[in-house]
Amino acid sequence: MYVHPLAAADAARVPVCNERSVRLKKKQNFSDAAWEEGHVNIIYLTVTNSCQLRCKYCYIHDKEIPKRMDFTIAKKSIDYLLNEHRYFTKRSGIFHFFGGEPFLEIDLIDRMSDYIVKQLEQKNHKWAKSYKFEITTNGILYDNEKVQNFIRKHLRNLKLSITIDGTQRKHDLQRIYPDGKGSYDRVVKNIPLWIKQFPNAYTIVTIAKADIPYIKESVIHIWSLGIRDIIIRIQKEDKYDPEDAIVYEEQIKSLADYIIDHDVDKKYRCLLFSQFIGGPLRSEKSGCGAGRGVLAVDSNGDFYPCTVFLPYSINRKNKPERKIGNCFEGISYNKIRPFQYVSIPASSPQACKICENASGCDFCPAMNLKYSDTATIFERAIHNCHFHLAHVRANKYYFDKLKTKSK
Numbered sequence: 252m253y254v255h256p257l258a259a260a261d262a263a264r265v266p267v268c269n270e271r272s273v274r275l276k277k278k279q280n281f282s283d284a285a286w287e288e289g290h291v292n293i294i295y296l297t298v299t300n301s302c303q304l305r306c307k308y309c310y311i312h313d314k315e316i317p318k319r320m321d322f323t324i325a326k327k328s329i330d331y332l333l334n335e336h337r338y339f340t341k342r343s344g345i346f347h348f349f350g351g352e353p354f355l356e357i358d359l360i361d362r363m364s365d366y367i368v369k370q371l372e373q374k375n376h377k378w379a380k381s382y383k384f385e386i387t388t389n390g391i392l393y394d395n396e397k398v399q400n401f402i403r404k405h406l407r408n409l410k411l412s413i414t415i416d417g418t419q420r421k422h423d424l425q426r427i428y429p430d431g432k433g434s435y436d437r438v439v440k441n442i443p444l445w446i447k448q449f450p451n452a453y454t455i456v457t458i459a460k461a462d463i464p465y466i467k468e469s470v471i472h473i474w475s476l477g478i479r480d481i482i483i484r485i486q487k488e489d490k491y492d493p494e495d496a497i498v499y500e501e502q503i504k505s506l507a508d509y510i511i512d513h514d515v516d517k518k519y520r521c522l523l524f525s526q527f528i529g530g531p532l533r534s535e536k537s538g539c540g541a542g543r544g545v546l547a548v549d550s551n552g553d554f555y556p557c558t559v560f561l562p563y564s565i566n567r568k569n570k571p572e573r574k575i576g577n578c579f580e581g582i583s584y585n586k587i588r589p590f591q592y593v594s595i596p597a598s599s600p601q602a603c604k605i606c607e608n609a610s611g612c613d614f615c616p617a618m619n620l621k622y623s624d625t626a627t628i629f630e631r632a633i634h635n636c637h638f639h640l641a642h643v644r645a646n647k648y649y650f651d652k653l654k655t656k657s658k
């Protein structure tokens with residue numbers, strides 16, 4: 252079988268789960284031995300739900316009601332997490348400052364990161380020599396002096412991604428200020444400085460229903476800005492029509508033509524293509540990190556299995572919260588257990604179990620919960636089955652064409 256050089260590292264990718272895609276990307280870039288082994292724990296610390304933007308596809312609701320973490324809660328959460336060795340058994344740790352727009356709380360982030368570093372050293376914690384800070388930002392405050400001081404202080408242990416969504420018309424279609432004005436011009440100004448400081452940085456492009464016709468031009472535009480790696484995140488909350496799937500397939504095929512005709516596959520990367528999309532399920536492991544090493548802390552110090560379960564996150568139609576503890580009482584292992592048991596086989600209907608194209612198809616317990624009638628994470632959401640099949644066809648088109656070219 253022809254195997255594309257990028258495919259090996261991409262083997263278990265679940266394309267719609269941003270979480271998984273980003274982690275795989277990191278494993279490829281880090282040189283530290285501990286990271287190479289993939290022993291990583293990821294803690295999302297939600298410093299604020301506020302943001303300067305009102306992106307139309309954003310899954311964070313209620314930005315108008317500000318919720319910011321104060322340092323007492325931050326300290327209490329960090330203290331608990333660094334003393335809780337039962338859950339965090341791995342050798343490396345990631346602290347992801349999460350928003351809203353995290354840089355709105357740069358003073359807090361600076362104080363928290365200093366505290367984490369100090370505590371890791373004082374406790375002689377196993378992560379003291381193997382930790383990272385991570386931030387995904389809308390890029391608006393990137394050139395702010397306090398932000399730049401923070402970046403310089405932690406550059407060695409920092410992964411930072413600016414979200415730019417593509418061409419101006421695609422970016423400004425979604426990523427707008429409250430008055431409706433687009434944010435492209437403000438963000439694109441900061442891209443050269445970002446690439447200079449983080450040459451291996453990637454960006455995450457979100458595609459919602461309205462964006463599908465702009466996928467190809469957006470990927471090419473982002474590459475032209477000097478960003479070599481792009482993760483495409485399909486907005487999971489949307490339900491896609493058969494017409495959307497047709498345009499989606501055309502866009503990916505057209506992008507495939509561009510990549511192959513212009514020989515850009517060795518220099519640039521877009522995680523829309525993978526040898527492991529399509530075909531029967533190769534592994535029962537889903538790639539979902541919820542309850543298996545990912546933990547999200549909200550601004551009150553409450554714990555959730557992943558950021559998509561945060562209270563002001565995905566609209567769960569009044570279904571009960573899936574809180575799994577807090578910084579005062581700790582993690583409740585009984586509440587994590589369902590997340591450790593939920594799996595593709597345990598939640599899928601028979602059609603998925605015998606599906607010839609199940610590999611890479613979306614599996615997300617948060618979406619299961621949202622779309623189930625009974626508030627369960629064990630009932631697989633399959634409303635975008637046809638969309639995945641369009642992706643499978645376009646992906647096959649790419650690899651067939653690549654194979655023919657390389658003969």
Ligand code: SF4
Nearest residue numbers: 268539540541557615
């Ligand atoms: S529940 Fe799992 S699959 Fe869904 S977003 Fe969270 S980590 Fe990803």
Ligand code: SF4
Nearest residue numbers: 603606609612633636
């Ligand atoms: S949702 Fe559709 S494509 Fe995905 S595994 Fe189930 S039957 Fe296959």
